[in-house]
Amino acid sequence: MTASIIRTIIIYFSITVAIRLMGKRQIGDMQPNELVVTLLISEIAAIPLQDQSRPLSDGIMAISVLVVLEIIMSVITMKSFFIRKLMSGQSIVIIKNGVIDQKAMKSVRMTVLDLVELLRGQNVFDISSVAFAVLEVNGDLSVLLKSANQPATVKDVTSAERTTTLPLPVIIDGNIIDETLLSLQLNRDKITEILKQNSLKTKQIFLMTIDRNGKYNIVKKEENGK
Amino acid sequence: MKRFSAAIILTAFIIISEFICVKYINRSCEKYIGLIDKCKTAYFDGENIGDDLEEIKSQWEKDENFMSFFVNHKNLSDVDSAIKTAININNRKHNDKYEIALNEQINNVTVKLLEIKEEINFNLKSIA
Numbered sequence: 048m049t050a051s052i053i054r055t056i057i058i059y060f061s062i063t064v065a066i067r068l069m070g071k072r073q074i075g076d077m078q079p080n081e082l083v084v085t086l087l088i089s090e091i092a093a094i095p096l097q098d099q100s101r102p103l104s105d106g107i108m109a110i111s112v113l114v115v116l117e118i119i120m121s122v123i124t125m126k127s128f129f130i131r132k133l134m135s136g137q138s139i140v141i142i143k144n145g146v147i148d149q150k151a152m153k154s155v156r157m158t159v160l161d162l163v164e165l166l167r168g169q170n171v172f173d174i175s176s177v178a179f180a181v182l183e184v185n186g187d188l189s190v191l192l193k194s195a196n197q198p199a200t201v202k203d204v205t206s207a208e209r210t211t212t213l214p215l216p217v218i219i220d221g222n223i224i225d226e227t228l229l230s231l232q233l234n235r236d237k238i239t240e241i242l243k244q245n246s247l248k249t250k251q252i253f254l255m256t257i258d259r260n261g262k263y264n265i266v267k268k269e270e271n272g273k
Numbered sequence: 274m275k276r277f278s279a280a281i282i283l284t285a286f287i288i289i290s291e292f293i294c295v296k297y298i299n300r301s302c303e304k305y306i307g308l309i310d311k312c313k314t315a316y317f318d319g320e321n322i323g324d325d326l327e328e329i330k331s332q333w334e335k336d337e338n339f340m341s342f343f344v345n346h347k348n349l350s351d352v353d354s355a356i357k358t359a360i361n362i363n364n365r366k367h368n369d370k371y372e373i374a375l376n377e378q379i380n381n382v383t384v385k386l387l388e389i390k391e392e393i394n395f396n397l398k399s400i401a
Contacts, residue, residue, distance in 0.1 A: 068279050100346040108290065111283050118280035 142180035179213040212258035355381040
């Protein structure tokens with residue numbers, strides 16, 4: 048009985064340290080690989096607790112290996128866009144200008160009922176009022192309403208015209224995303240030109256987004272990773 | 274960077290622990306297999322192995338505690354009970370029937386120790 052209590056305490060602290068090392072994320076925000084690691088940790092931790100004949104090191108070692116794997120994968124996915132796409136998938140546009148992209152819905156195996164439910168969760172009850180709806184990799188739906196359906200701000204009242212376009216990332220962590228350029232009908236020269244105007248190089252950019260109106264936003268990389 | 278450093282430290286901990294664990298278990302098993310072999314030779318030479326078995330038992334009880342961090346406790350208990358059974362049989366009156374049983378128990382200890390060694394060492398069977 049005492050041994051069982053001590054074993055439970057050791058496993059409890061081991062898992063707490065493991066989860067702490069992996070970083071803070073809500074279950075709903077987890078990437079697929081993070082979810083797998085979390086499920087595996089809970090299963091592995093239960094084995095030495097249920098079976099007293101199993102040495103504690105079996106569980107602790109397995110948990111440690113999973114934590115190391117998770118940290119290494121998170122570093123790799125942070126550095127490589129290709130690996131990130133491979134491991135976590137990528138967000139997909141489901142609604143464009145009030146029109147549902149049925150092909151995109153089929154590719155993510157989403158039913159109309161699922162879509163309507165997610166839209167209702169965002170207080171959207173009319174699909175035609177949506178400018179863009181993007182299904183994120185964690186399963187959330189991000190919705191951008193058409194200008195006419197967006198709540199007015201002081202800026203809107205003072206400006207004569209307002210158009211809604213979706214800003215898309217064209218540079219992530221110093222890498223140009225060709226797929227985005229293609230969908231925006233832009234090329235690398237245009238991006239280089241914008242960067243030149245700002246006296247910047249591609250490698251210096253942490254995130255650069257451009258919308259269809261050519262409006263861009265640049266977030267520079269911080270020096271020395273700080 | 275902090276998380277990456279933690280991963281490096283954790284990796285070092287895993288590798289060192291695994292190395293120490295495998296080395297310690299192998300060395301311990303080899304030690305007891307050697308002692309049991311000595312006992313067997315002495316037994317076939319007609320010597321009384323009661324004291325040798327008691328010595329093995331007392332050493333095993335000390336080592337078993339540390340081994341239990343890495344080895345399945347059931348396997349350790351099997352070795353423990355095989356040693357104790359061998360001592361019990363040896364303490365009884367000697368005749369052919371007891372000799373066969375004692376020989377069997379001594380062999381049993383060796384087999385169990387070899388099983389522990391096989392379980393702890395890296396091989397294709399353990400992965401599959």
